[in-house]
Amino acid sequence: MRLRLTQAMLPLLAALGVAVAATAVMTAPSSISATKPLSEPASAPFSSYIGGTGKLEPPGQAVGIGAPDGGIVVDVPIAPGDEIKAGQTLFRIDDRVKRADRDQRSADVETAVANVREADANLGDYRAQLKLAESVSDPRAVSAEDLSKRRYAVRLYEAKLASARAQLLSARAQLAYSEASLVRLTVKAPFDATVLQVNIRPGEYASAAALSTPLVMLGRSGKHHVRVQIDQNDAWRFKPGAAARAYLRGNGNIGTALKYMYSEPYVVTKTSLTGDSTERVDTRVLEVVYQIEDDQFPAYLGQLVDVFIQAPPLDSGAASAVRP
Template sequence: MKLRYLLSILALTGFLFAAYKVVTGNKPVPVAPAVVEPASAPFKAFIAGSGIIESKSQNIAIGTPLPGIVVNVAAKVGDKVKKGMPLFYVDDREIKAQLAIKQADLAKAHAGVTIAQANIADSRSLSQLAEAVIDKRAISREELLKRRNVLAIAKANLAGALASVQQAQAAVIDIKTTLDRLVVHAPVDGEVLQVNIRPGEFAQAGEVNPPLLLLGNLDQLHVRVDIDENDAWRFNKNRSAVAYLRGNRAFKVNLHFAYIEPFVVPKKSLTGDSTERVDTRVLQALYSFNPSKELTVYVGQQMDVFIEAQDYSPEPEAVKVVPTTAAP
């Protein structure tokens, strides 16, 4: 009897618990508040776009014209460099050995010129002696002609020796040029943004991702703004523009129009990978602003950009139909 009551109580308890879970589970889940409030446009009519910060000179991906093992990296992240300063050095021992060979060839070519000049002097002396004989019966005509030909051959040998000197000099210049190309120099004044090469690593020539070294001029920053192609017709470079820092909308900066790239491209703002799917094409406009201590920003950082636009909302009576003339 007690067991039957106990089972009834347990069944009733389970039913009440299940009913409670059903009732509480049907309540709507409260929406979590945003960690950071999104930026809002300060204009009545505007174009919104995502902007990415880049240097004034654009971000220059430094490469090497010749592959090889890096022996020394002269630049560090954050260094301010001048145009022409060395950034890193590629192993040049083999090229220096070739330079020594070419310089020896040049010395040999100079010696050949000296020998050719001595042969000319000797041939000229013999020829002058033969020409100075008053009695032509004392020397045969054949011998006289032979001495003239020897002098002409000596002059030709001198011209060949001089050409060999020029060739050897060109070879030395070529090797020295190769040596100079093994030292990678800064193409512009700027700041080192990234270093992805270390001594002992192999530097590959051509396009490398990530680049061996990233350089940019940070005296002034640019914001590359992606404007949706659907809003491109509304864009006016003379309108005001403002950018908000992502993560804190209290930080903003007024932008100044720099230039526009009049070529609509696929939008790639996430990874930039060539296999990334894109479903939007954008017009890219670049705005400039001066960095300040109050606004801490970094190259590669994204910003929310709003560009003032004219309100083109058409009135019903303002819509005009353009007549078309049918072809006869």
Template sequence: MIRKYLLPILALAGIVLGIAVAIQGAKQVTPAAPVSQPAHSPYRIFVAGSGLIEASSENIAIGTTVGGVVARIYVQIGSQVKAGEPLFTLDDRTHRAEIALRENAVKVVEAQLADARDELAFNEGLSNTGAVSVEDTNKRRNTVRVVEAQLAQTKAQLSSAMTELEKLTVRAPVDGQVLQLKVHLGEYAPAGILGTPLIMLGNVTPLHVRVDVDEDDAWRIRSGAAATACLRGNKDISTPLKFVRFEPYVLPKRSLTGDSTERVDTRVLQVIFSFTRGDLPLFVGQQMDVFIDAPTRSFSAAPDKAAKEAAP
């Protein structure tokens, strides 16, 4: 008896469940409120782009030409440095011992040269009396020349050793601020190009914004164009920008926004703007939404160029 009514009941329950799921799925989902309101352009006609804050000297990855153990660090994160000031020094005990050895070698050769010159002067003083032969005097004169050459070579070796010692102290190439410090006392600092630089340095007065402009809109940007940047995530933090230059090579876009209509093969023109940070809470590496004042998409040749093309 139970089996007779079980299948119809299960079928009816399935139909009811299907109707309930369909009704639930048909309900309009209320979109979630955005975390922050999007920025708006202050210009009526504009080109928008994604910008990245960087140092005006560009972000300089500091490395070392020779590897070694870090012995001294002269800066901290955020330190302001002048060009030529030391950043860190590698262990230099071996090089200092080499310099001491070279200095002693110079003193030895200098003493030999002084002795050779004295003997030459003595021989030259007796040459008129015939007590010494001309050949002996010439031999001593040649000895002086040989020792002088040895002295020059020894001094060159000392200079080379001092140059190698100087390489162990890495100095700031430009005025700027220490943006990152990834080197620590006692660690081995490898030479060459590193994935993570030992020190990131850059001039932050003023700051620059590197803006990616889609190649379809690149022709609309004019040199000296006005622009405004808003901090990504807070449209109330904004600043006017001053045009600096174009990066004339159009390159593939590296940072995609995730827009479903965006092409992976998009190429962008990079435009550099500058601004003074002042009291704004802006830092190197932050993203900004940039709006550039630009003409409409209609394009006409300049009057003088059009006249030349129309001339017979």
């Protein structure tokens, strides 16, 4: 009896499921509204343009400072944002071993100086004895053998004096090398700059190998530059000196005019990525550098901006006019 009841209910349950599904489909909204972006993207200020991503950098690009020799860092007297002068200390590496080596080399120089003085004194003595023997008028007073020995002794100590002087030069050179190695452990700023990053702290080991992240990053003072990467497919449309504007990402209403500085004539592989899922990474780009004229433009070094560069329209006439 129960089996027959269950078999009779199955069609009813199936019909009920179809009815629920049909009701859900009929009551669903006909269209899904697109999600609005947090901020509207910037619009191009030119009727014909090249669009590109720009990255802010200091004049002459940021300079990464490394360690000439590996060692434990004992002092970092700077902080990000500091304005520093050329020759100012950036960080110091433990130099106790180098100082001990310098002191040893200094002692070697003193020893070499004493050896030179001793050799010079002995040579003077043998020269005086030779001169005295040669001044004797009676040849029977000094034998020929004795005279010959004295002459050879003078030549021998002349050679010893020359050797002692050479050893002195070598000791002084080793001392100079040791002092230079000691000075290198105090890394100083090569020019007036702003400290952009400090990636080393006292107690950490500073490697002398090439690092992907520099120990200290410096940027020259001055108006910020924007390095724009233009896709190689649009490179033919670019003209040096063309007008350009940059807009902030996150607020397309904030923009500024750019001043053309220079373009690098060698097309390179694209390395600066924006994170867009549709972005191509297998392309090559022409890098063009502009300068931000507005000192109040609220952008930081390393920040990405949207750049629009005025360019000829995409038609065959413009293409033939641009090509040499």
